[in-house]
Amino acid sequence: MTPGVRRILYALLAVAVSLGILFPTPAPAARDVAAELRKERGRLLEMKEREEKTALELTEALRKEKLSKGRVGELQARLTRQRSLLARIDRKVSALNERLERAEKAVRELEAAHGQARTDLQRAEVVAFAGQRAGAWDPWHPSARERERHLMRVYLEADAEGVARITRARERKEEELSGLERQVAVTERTMAREKKVGDTLLSRQGEERRRLADIEREKKRKEKELKSLRAKIARMESVVSRVERQVKERERRARKGAAGGGTARESTEAPRRFASLSGGLSAPLAGKVVTRFGRQHDATFDVTIENRGVEIEAPSGASVKSVGEGEIAFAGSVSGFGNVLIVQHGGGLFSVYGRLESFRVKQGEVVKKGTVVGRLPESPSGKSVLYLELRAGGTAIDPTSVIPLER
Amino acid sequence: MSGPPSLWWIDWRLSRAALVRETIGRFLFFCLLGSALLSLFLSGGGSRFLAGRYAITAVLRAEVPSAEAEGLARKVAALPPVRSAAYRDPEAAWKEFLRAYPGLDPLRGAGGNPMPGYIEIRIRPDRLTGADVGLVASTLRSVPHVEQVLAGEAWLPRLLRAGRVASWVCWGIFGAFLAGFFLVGRLQERARAVALAGDFSFLAERGVPAGRLAFYRAAAAAVSGFLLAAAGTAAGGGALFLFLGNDPFLEGVIGPPSDLLLPRTVAAAVLFSCASALLSAAASLHGWRAARSGRK
Numbered sequence: 001m002t003p004g005v006r007r008i009l010y011a012l013l014a015v016a017v018s019l020g021i022l023f024p025t026p027a028p029a030a031r032d033v034a035a036e037l038r039k040e041r042g043r044l045l046e047m048k049e050r051e052e053k054t055a056l057e058l059t060e061a062l063r064k065e066k067l068s069k070g071r072v073g074e075l076q077a078r079l080t081r082q083r084s085l086l087a088r089i090d091r092k093v094s095a096l097n098e099r100l101e102r103a104e105k106a107v108r109e110l111e112a113a114h115g116q117a118r119t120d121l122q123r124a125e126v127v128a129f130a131g132q133r134a135g136a137w138d139p140w141h142p143s144a145r146e147r148e149r150h151l152m153r154v155y156l157e158a159d160a161e162g163v164a165r166i167t168r169a170r171e172r173k174e175e176e177l178s179g180l181e182r183q184v185a186v187t188e189r190t191m192a193r194e195k196k197v198g199d200t201l202l203s204r205q206g207e208e209r210r211r212l213a214d215i216e217r218e219k220k221r222k223e224k225e226l227k228s229l230r231a232k233i234a235r236m237e238s239v240v241s242r243v244e245r246q247v248k249e250r251e252r253r254a255r256k257g258a259a260g261g262g263t264a265r266e267s268t269e270a271p272r273r274f275a276s277l278s279g280g281l282s283a284p285l286a287g288k289v290v291t292r293f294g295r296q297h298d299a300t301f302d303v304t305i306e307n308r309g310v311e312i313e314a315p316s317g318a319s320v321k322s323v324g325e326g327e328i329a330f331a332g333s334v335s336g337f338g339n340v341l342i343v344q345h346g347g348g349l350f351s352v353y354g355r356l357e358s359f360r361v362k363q364g365e366v367v368k369k370g371t372v373v374g375r376l377p378e379s380p381s382g383k384s385v386l387y388l389e390l391r392a393g394g395t396a397i398d399p400t401s402v403i404p405l406e407r
Numbered sequence: 408m409s410g411p412p413s414l415w416w417i418d419w420r421l422s423r424a425a426l427v428r429e430t431i432g433r434f435l436f437f438c439l440l441g442s443a444l445l446s447l448f449l450s451g452g453g454s455r456f457l458a459g460r461y462a463i464t465a466v467l468r469a470e471v472p473s474a475e476a477e478g479l480a481r482k483v484a485a486l487p488p489v490r491s492a493a494y495r496d497p498e499a500a501w502k503e504f505l506r507a508y509p510g511l512d513p514l515r516g517a518g519g520n521p522m523p524g525y526i527e528i529r530i531r532p533d534r535l536t537g538a539d540v541g542l543v544a545s546t547l548r549s550v551p552h553v554e555q556v557l558a559g560e561a562w563l564p565r566l567l568r569a570g571r572v573a574s575w576v577c578w579g580i581f582g583a584f585l586a587g588f589f590l591v592g593r594l595q596e597r598a599r600a601v602a603l604a605g606d607f608s609f610l611a612e613r614g615v616p617a618g619r620l621a622f623y624r625a626a627a628a629a630v631s632g633f634l635l636a637a638a639g640t641a642a643g644g645g646a647l648f649l650f651l652g653n654d655p656f657l658e659g660v661i662g663p664p665s666d667l668l669l670p671r672t673v674a675a676a677v678l679f680s681c682a683s684a685l686l687s688a689a690a691s692l693h694g695w696r697a698a699r700s701g702r703k
Contacts, residue, residue: 127510142566143462146557148507150466151500151522155511158521 037244038330044236045334051229058222061215068212075205082198089191096184103177110170117166121159128152244394248348273392274402277324277345279369281403284321284353284388285376287314288406291385293398308396309352309389312405316384319360320374322367323351323390323403331363337387341373348394354387422599429595430635433588437639437683440584441676442647444640447581448675449662451532452574456660457566458490458532463540464557465526465547469497473524479552480526486546488539490531496524523554532662537567588683589690596628596694604698621695625688632687636680644676 132152138145274281291311295304326345334340337354341361344350357377361367376384390399399405419426450456465483467476476494484492495503500522505511528543544558559566600607607620644667651657651664658664666672 124511127508130510131508140460142460142559142562143464143557146559147464147525148504150464150555150557151504152508154523155504155521
């Protein structure tokens with residue numbers, strides 16, 4: 001059903017109700033109005049169910065939004081850390097490259113020195129060979145020749161040691177160079193990997209932001225929808241209330257016609273009217289009021305909610321008793337309240353019992369004060385909640401004002 | 408004339424020219440032989456020459472300071488077989504090395520001096536033997552400052568053998584000269600005895616015994632031989648003194664001139680003169696007997 005069609009139906013309904021109020025029909029017509037009232041009440045409950053569902057969806061959207069924001073924040077922090085890490089790696093790569101250049105230069109210099117040393121050594125060997133060959137047959141200075149040969153050995157050993165030292169230094173430098181190259185390669189691979197991780201994080205952050213935007217849109221849509229629903233519910237309650245007043249007016253007229261007229265009590269006297277019920281009122285069960293009557297602030301949505309009843313926390317499976325004598329006007333399931341039982345106490349007084357698991361009475365059955373009318377559901381926590389609403393003349397009153405309930 | 412005529416008179420009066428020639432010849436010969444004797448005595452054959460060629464090199468460790476090295480050189484020089492011990496620092500060793508291998512000089516322009524310092528030890532000529540060299544070398548090897556001792560172990564025995572052979576040859580030549588002197592003297596004496604046989608017979612007829620004649624002649628030959636040898640050795644020594652003072656090579660081979668004035672050198676010269684006197688007497692006696700027996 002589209003909203004337009006629904007609006008038209010609502011308008012028709014409003015017109016019908018208005019006509020009914022303006023042009024009241026005789027007693028048989030009052031029954032139709034009551035049926036219509038029940039029908040409207042059903043639709044109202046259906047709308048409340050939708051409201052509750054929307055509120056739940058909004059809560060879920062808020063939870064998702066919070067989660068998503070947390071993820072975005074976490075991703076942002078990780079991205080910051082990633083960028084810092086990348087900067088560090090980049091600096092390290094630069095330092096390694098500088099060391100690499102220095103090492104390469106040192107290796108080149110050592111290679112040149114090594115070549116020069118080898119050439120010098122070869123020349124020295126040639127000179128030594130020539131000199132020793134020339135002095136081999138010099139019997140006049142045998143000791144001097146022997147000493148010169150020894151000094152030449154010392155010289156050649158020193159040169160060879162120099163060449164070996166340069167060779168070792170070059171090998172060490174080459175090893176260092178190789179190590180640096182490996183280090184640079186490893187660092188570059190690390191940097192590439194970290195960049196990839198960073199890109200992934202960026203991508204995930206983008207996705208998360210998009211998801212967050214979707215959630216935001218969804219939240220706004222739900223809030224709008226919730227607002228709209230609440231407005232509709234308010235209008236509907238207004239209509240129902242008007243119908244109720246019309247019903248009561250009819251009843252009053254009928255009683256006046258039948259009994260020669262009694263005076264209707266004003267709605268402002270509703271608590272006294274409840275208190276004046278025969279037998280008085282008693283608590284439906286032993287428990288503690290956890291949700292109070294009247295305007296209450298909802299921290300979740302940051303809105304003020306008008307509670308028309310109270311919620312009493314009691315042990316799971318506790319029996320629910322009628323607060324007073326009356327007739328079962330309604331026993332059925334209502335979205336958001338579970339199984340709901342409405343007791344009509346007469347004189348426009350009603351008591352509503354919600355969130356029941358089962359009924360012990362049937363619609364139309366007359367009950368007395370204290371009669372067990374239903375039972376609370378079982379809960380793993382061992383606690384269940386009863387919704388109790390008292391209505392007098394179409395107006396909800398605070399049950400704690402007429403029934404002794406623990407707060 | 409009363410009494411027998413003097414033998415000197417006979418010789419001098421009857422063979423004056425021959426006697427003069429013979430005396431001059433013998434003097435010159437003794438000059439030569441005396442200088443040879445002194446040369447051989449001072450040089451020890453080839454020992455001094457070889458000792459000048461030979462040196463032990465104690466290569467020091469690189470970390471030994473110069474002061475310690477010089478102290479070590481002084482201690483080594485105090486060893487009995489050692490004539491001198493000189494420390495050469497690494498710089499001196501490097502210069503010596505570059506003198507020996509001049510082609511290496513430009514190659515070490517940038518490098519440092521790798522040469523170690525060393526001590527050059529020279530042995531006394533009279534102690535240049537394998538045992539003394541081994542003693543010095545082993546002493547040096549036991550010093551921790553010394554890295555290596557270059558004592559020419561590979562060629563030193565050959566060098567010493569060559570020195571001994573050279574010494575033997577020199578002394579052999581000297582002995583041959585003496586033997587030649589003896590033979591020539593004998594011939595001369597015999598010839599004179601033959602030539603003067605009538606005169607000796609004349610003396611014998613007048614109661615001079617032949618033995619006394621021989622004795623007198625031998626004694627005269629000994630005296631003249633001693634005097635000639637002493638004079639010749641002195642002259643030869645003087646000439647050698649002059650030569651040694653002017654020729655470093657000769658000084659290196661034979662020895663310093665001052666050694667000629669040493670008592671042992673003088674004693675050797677005296678002994679040589681005495682030996683020459685005995686040799687002259689023996690040659691005279693032997694020639695006399697040969698002449699008397701008619702042998703040649």
